Amino acid sequence: MSTKKIDLTVKIWRQKNSNDKGRLETYTVKEVSTDSSFLEMLDLVNENLILEGKEPVAFDHDCREGICGMCGSVVNGEAHGPEAGTTLCQLHMRHFKNGETLVIEPWRAKAFPVLRDLVVDRSAFDRIISAGGYVSMNVGGAPDGNAIPVPKKTADLSMDAASCIGCGACVAACPNASAMLFVSAKVSQLALLPQGKAEGSARAKNMVEKMDEEGFGNCTNIGECEAACPKEINLTNIARLNREFFKSTLSE
Amino acid sequence: MLDGKIPSGPIAQKWDNHKMDLKLVNPANKRKFTIIVVGTGLAGGSAAASLAELGYNVLNFCIQDSPRRAHSIAAQGGINAAKNYPNDGDSIHRLFYDTVKGGDYRAREANVYRLAQVSNNIIDQCVAQGVPFAREYGGYLDNRSFGGAQVSRTFYARGQTGQQLLLGAYSSLMRQVNTGKVKLFTRREMLDLVVVGGKARGIIVRNLVSGELERYSADAVVIATGGYGNVYYLSTNAKACNVTAAWRAYKKGAFFANPCFTQIHPTCIPVHGESQSKLTLMSESLRNDGRVWVPKAKDDKRKASEIPENERDYYLERKYPSFGNLVPRDVASRNSKEQCDLGKGVGETKLAVYLDFADAIKRVGENVIREKYGNLFQMYEKITASNPYKESMMIYPAIHYTMGGLWVDYNLMSNLEGLFVLGEANFSDHGANRLGASALMQGLADGYFVIPYTIGGYLAGTKFDKVDTENDAFKEAESQAGERAKKLLSVNGKRTVDSFHKELGLLLWDKCGMARNEKGLLEAKKRIPEIRAEFWENVKVTGNANELNQDLEKAGRVADFLEFAEVLVHDALIRTESCGGHFREESQTAENEAKRDDENFSHVSAWEFKGTEATPVLHKEPLVFENVKLTQRSYK
Ligand SMILES: Cc1cc2nc3c(=O)[nH]c(=O)nc-3n(C[C@H](O)[C@H](O)[C@H](O)COP(=O)(O)OP(=O)(O)OC[C@H]3O[C@@H](n4cnc5c(N)ncnc54)[C@H](O)[C@@H]3O)c2cc1C
Ligand code: SF4
Ligand code: FES
Numbered sequence: 001m002s003t004k005k006i007d008l009t010v011k012i013w014r015q016k017n018s019n020d021k022g023r024l025e026t027y028t029v030k031e032v033s034t035d036s037s038f039l040e041m042l043d044l045v046n047e048n049l050i051l052e053g054k055e056p057v058a059f060d061h062d063c064r065e066g067i068c069g070m071c072g073s074v075v076n077g078e079a080h081g082p083e084a085g086t087t088l089c090q091l092h093m094r095h096f097k098n099g100e101t102l103v104i105e106p107w108r109a110k111a112f113p114v115l116r117d118l119v120v121d122r123s124a125f126d127r128i129i130s131a132g133g134y135v136s137m138n139v140g141g142a143p144d145g146n147a148i149p150v151p152k153k154t155a156d157l158s159m160d161a162a163s164c165i166g167c168g169a170c171v172a173a174c175p176n177a178s179a180m181l182f183v184s185a186k187v188s189q190l191a192l193l194p195q196g197k198a199e200g201s202a203r204a205k206n207m208v209e210k211m212d213e214e215g216f217g218n219c220t221n222i223g224e225c226e227a228a229c230p231k232e233i234n235l236t237n238i239a240r241l242n243r244e245f246f247k248s249t250l251s252e
Numbered sequence: 253m254l255d256g257k258i259p260s261g262p263i264a265q266k267w268d269n270h271k272m273d274l275k276l277v278n279p280a281n282k283r284k285f286t287i288i289v290v291g292t293g294l295a296g297g298s299a300a301a302s303l304a305e306l307g308y309n310v311l312n313f314c315i316q317d318s319p320r321r322a323h324s325i326a327a328q329g330g331i332n333a334a335k336n337y338p339n340d341g342d343s344i345h346r347l348f349y350d351t352v353k354g355g356d357y358r359a360r361e362a363n364v365y366r367l368a369q370v371s372n373n374i375i376d377q378c379v380a381q382g383v384p385f386a387r388e389y390g391g392y393l394d395n396r397s398f399g400g401a402q403v404s405r406t407f408y409a410r411g412q413t414g415q416q417l418l419l420g421a422y423s424s425l426m427r428q429v430n431t432g433k434v435k436l437f438t439r440r441e442m443l444d445l446v447v448v449g450g451k452a453r454g455i456i457v458r459n460l461v462s463g464e465l466e467r468y469s470a471d472a473v474v475i476a477t478g479g480y481g482n483v484y485y486l487s488t489n490a491k492a493c494n495v496t497a498a499w500r501a502y503k504k505g506a507f508f509a510n511p512c513f514t515q516i517h518p519t520c521i522p523v524h525g526e527s528q529s530k531l532t533l534m535s536e537s538l539r540n541d542g543r544v545w546v547p548k549a550k551d552d553k554r555k556a557s558e559i560p561e562n563e564r565d566y567y568l569e570r571k572y573p574s575f576g577n578l579v580p581r582d583v584a585s586r587n588s589k590e591q592c593d594l595g596k597g598v599g600e601t602k603l604a605v606y607l608d609f610a611d612a613i614k615r616v617g618e619n620v621i622r623e624k625y626g627n628l629f630q631m632y633e634k635i636t637a638s639n640p641y642k643e644s645m646m647i648y649p650a651i652h653y654t655m656g657g658l659w660v661d662y663n664l665m666s667n668l669e670g671l672f673v674l675g676e677a678n679f680s681d682h683g684a685n686r687l688g689a690s691a692l693m694q695g696l697a698d699g700y701f702v703i704p705y706t707i708g709g710y711l712a713g714t715k716f717d718k719v720d721t722e723n724d725a726f727k728e729a730e731s732q733a734g735e736r737a738k739k740l741l742s743v744n745g746k747r748t749v750d751s752f753h754k755e756l757g758l759l760l761w762d763k764c765g766m767a768r769n770e771k772g773l774l775e776a777k778k779r780i781p782e783i784r785a786e787f788w789e790n791v792k793v794t795g796n797a798n799e800l801n802q803d804l805e806k807a808g809r810v811a812d813f814l815e816f817a818e819v820l821v822h823d824a825l826i827r828t829e830s831c832g833g834h835f836r837e838e839s840q841t842a843e844n845e846a847k848r849d850d851e852n853f854s855h856v857s858a859w860e861f862k863g864t865e866a867t868p869v870l871h872k873e874p875l876v877f878e879n880v881k882l883t884q885r886s887y888k
Contacts, residue, residue: 003525003600017799035524035636043529043750050748050803055794058802060317062490064530065631067415068321090634115461116800123438126318130430134423135382138305139298139700142373142380146337149391159384159409162416166320189384196382 005031006098010045012057013105018113018121024103034094038081039064039071041093042104058117066090066230069165072172073118074105079169079228087167087230107172111179111215122168124214125182132206133186135196148194161188163231173228176217181225183207184241185233191244204244254507254858254873257661258362263879264344267366270662274709282307285711288455288470290442290497292319292425294418294692295675296476298699301424304433306704311468312425313437313457315492320422323478323490324695327414329535330396330406331692333371338395342403344368350401351690352880354580355655355683356832356848358513358856361879362662363680370701371693375407377700381420385409396537398688406689411535411627417692421699440466441805442497443733445473445504445671446725452501452671453719456729458737460805463798465730467721472670472707475501476699479654479676481514483813483820484765485757487651488520488533494809495816498658498677506666507858507871509659509679511816512824515686515833516766517652518584521635522604531650532635534628536688539577539584541612541621542645544568546605550595556606556644567591575887582685582833582846583887585649589766592648604646613641649766653691655682655833656823659858659873663706664698667858670714672707674698679856684832737797740807745790749807752787756780756810756817764824769837773825780821781865784814819859819868826870829853843888850882 007030015022029045036044039061046056062070066087073088075081081091096102104118112120150158164185171179187204190196196203219238226235259270277285285308289300292314300312314322336342347368352359375393379385386394386408395404409416428434439460446454446469454469480495481487502508519534545566547559567587569576577584588605591597598604613621618641622629629640636646657679664672664680675695682690763776787810795801829849830839839847854875859868 033525033527036527037529040527040529044527047748047750050792050794051746053792053794056803058800062316062321062492063323063326064491065326065532067412068316068323068325068490069318070316070321086634092635092637094637119800122317126320126426126429126436126438129423130426134427135380136427137380139302139377139424139704142376145335145375145379145385146392148379150387151391152387152389155384155387155391158382159386159416162384162409162419163412165415166318190382193382193384195380 004034006034006093006096008032008041008096008099009101011101011103012045012117014057014117015114017116022114032093034092036093037064037089038075038091038093039089058119060119061089064089067165069167072107072167072169074107074172076103079107079172080230085230085232087165107168109171109177109216111177112168112171120168122166124216125166125168125179127214128179128183128207128210129186131210132199132203135190136199150193154192158189158192161185161192161233161237164233165231167230169228169230170225170233171216173224174217175222175224176220178219178225179211179216180219180238180241181229181233181235183211184237187244188237188240191240201244201248204241205248208245254659254667254856254871255661256360256873257663258360259662263361263365266362267369271705274705275712277708277712279307283309285309286311286470287472287474287707288468289313289474289476290455291322291476291478291675291677292422293322293324293476293478293675294414294421294695295677295699296474297322297418297421297425298696299474299476299674299703300434301421301428302700302704303707304428304431307433310428310434311437311470312434313440313442315439315441315460317438319425319436319438320419322418323493324418324692325415326490327692328411328533329398329537330408330413330689331374331417332398332405332689333375333407333693334368334405335372335375337393338404340403342405346403347371347405349880351681351687352683353885354685354687356685356885357683357850357854357877357880357882358510358831358875359681359683360875361877365879366702367681367694367697370697373701374693374696378417378420381423383409383416383420385416398536401687414692417696421696442477443500443808444729445501446729447504447668448719448723448725449717451669454721454726456726456733458733461800463796463801465733467726467730469719469721469723469726471711471716472672474672474674474703474707475658475677476674477677479657480816481651481654483756483817484651484760485753486523486528486531486761488517488531491530494812496809496812499812499816501658501666501668501671503861504668505861506668506671507659507860508656508819509856509858510656510684510823511820511859512764512827512834513655513684513832514651515581515653515655516585516649518581518588518649519607519647520650521632522599522646522648523601532631533650533652534632534647536581538607538625538628541624542577542607542609543611544577544584544605544607546591546596546598556598556608565596572887579887580685582835586766586835588647588649599646604648606644607647608644609640610644653686655679655684655686659856663709664702665706665710670710672703674703684834734797736808737804740791740793740804740811741795741797743788743791743793745792747790747792749791749793749803749810752783752791753810753813756783756814759783760817760820764821767835767837768824770825773821776821777818777825780814780818787811787814815864822868823857823859827853827857845886848884
């Protein structure tokens, strides 16, 4: 760990609330430790702003270890910044150069309205899950955990899909602002497992319908979502979703 | 004396008998009751979902923008259950015994036994929900071992067990949102509990987007708001973790139990400098293969690889030959601190020790190590830019979990009627030290399998007056919350909220961290009110109350930490014994190990609020052990 300090110019999207038009504002931030994370750099910007009597930049964050899905901004045009497979909170400042200029903006999508600065409203994701992202069973009725064996390979594939953190980077990266990668991850996780199979196609249908209703765009197989996804959720999940969805149209 | 309302009868039958004795709410009447659940973590999420499944109307609140982001999401290692699938001698009784012993005999036997009993149902429930647990080649569930146990009873989903369990609870919850039985309120922060006629009947929350204060009334209030580790500023907890909800309930009359029981995890990534905002845990499973050491010489400036074998001190192996690197969390943490205090710490800050895999790699090969710990090594490298296959890892202890919390009886109800407390927010099951993989178990046990029964007993057996949000108690609580925000915004001083939080955290870490003594605790007790006073005179909080204002949110939480810290330190001062995570230097054996004082301290300390500047009043709940024999822990 060799620590260095760097100075940066940051252009950050400032928007007071969802009615405000918003604009980029420029700040300089000095002596950023290269061991600190991107969010710790934003902390420093904010400490300075507060001491100057200005309002700090609002940004979402919580776990700061890449698992809660709360953080996320577009840095120089890339969702979650330049490192592959990395959330903004796990991106470290050693990947930036002294004197560099960074442009930091919120997720842009019709279905994710900006609430303030870098904070957006992602509750559309919750509503999509609520439309069908579950196994319909109540507490109390479950058989023994080992009653139904699940091949290891299947369980592993399901786990890969289940790693989605619901951050919304896929939507932000997609030129159509489609939520297909997010939806397909949940549909795949459950469709792969015997426990989730029974409702597989109904789930796909209900979730996709909700997704459309919420104003997300269509999937035209561009693949930007996969490239931006910090959990490297695979495009094959979208193919699986399409199969489940197709089944639902057959059974009608 | 406090009554835990432990049912009579043999320990193995208490819960079944109690369930028979509890009154039931008939199915048609359930929809006439409204229950507030604050928190959507494992405890709150599972409780809200199960109560709605039963037919109650549930109002569910969380700080984050989605219930799926509660701090439970970050748990890595696993969840315990007494399934005994590996046929290695596990049983409900053994899980019970290990948990009571691991807690250094400061937990209530009956609660822990019930926890062990329902542990098996949790695994069944989660599998049925579609939680993708790790499996063996035959398709059956896999188990791993964790500290403090000699059997393999930990179920896991890669290094993301908390995430998968929480997403399971979240899916059940969202299904109930779809049926309309749960009304979800995200980006809301509970700022007060409303008590009417001696009963908890509602809450005041701040809408974190609009800034408006909102009132909600109900027949019972469930708090599942997690732990208070962030009082130390730097911890492995997520940034929004707070004591506010629990603290407000305490100020309304709920007792706060054992606040000094805090857990420090030995294997975290060391602090890098001033701008550090939180600490990252490295799973304790690493100690299965990693060897902990420091240089024998003080202030050794050489790189780890340049220090020859005979100039290294593998101090855990030297001092604890039978447990070696696998001593429990509290022992491992204290020893790292001791070495650093002796000037043998390593790295730039000198506050770190080595965790070395060179021997293990030589023994089994890099591939085997990669298979076991690959994702952890990757995370370590991402954060530190150092490759642990080549260079020794550096680790240091960090605040991780809080065993203390609001006092509850066997029904998980506070002394304040109608207030139930679940998960890390209560004090109930882990005594003075929690074993790995037991918090996830407790959160889900409380939410899926305990509260659905006990809250029914309360609702069926209680007469309720009609109370709505026009009641004076609501008006008053709301106006106080509003005044407080105004006051915070009007100080207009010279220091940021974070600077106060950091100052408080450092003080606690120094004086009430891994080792505590009377002198230090007295100093902290004197200093905390001074920091608090300066906070209210010199803090700078920007913006307005009627907008999304993260600075104001933080300020409110830090203001509560500044009050709570004093009770924490007071509790540590009064408990002159060492037990579990609470090490009082005055109470140690000849070999410098923790020495319990069962004669004087075999009780729960529950504190009653008497005013912010007044000393709280102590209520004791005696702990009676009928099923385990008390022994002094030794890992030599
Ligand atoms: C890094 C890490 C790893 C861990 N690994 C393990 C492990 O492997 N095994 C294990 O058993 N345990 C582990 N633990 C411990 C375990 O994760 C926690 O104890 C447990 O998840 C707590 O669950 P909870 O439901 O009580 O609270 P949380 O998950 O913390 O949920 C709290 C909820 O309350 C809400 N809330 C809080 N305050 C307010 C307020 N004022 N108003 C409104 N809402 C509020 C939050 O929004 C959130 O929804 C780990 C902990 C950490 C930090
Ligand atoms: S699919 Fe990837 S990018 Fe999209 S929400 Fe999930 S984790 Fe984020
Ligand atoms: S803050 Fe949780 S994923 Fe970044």
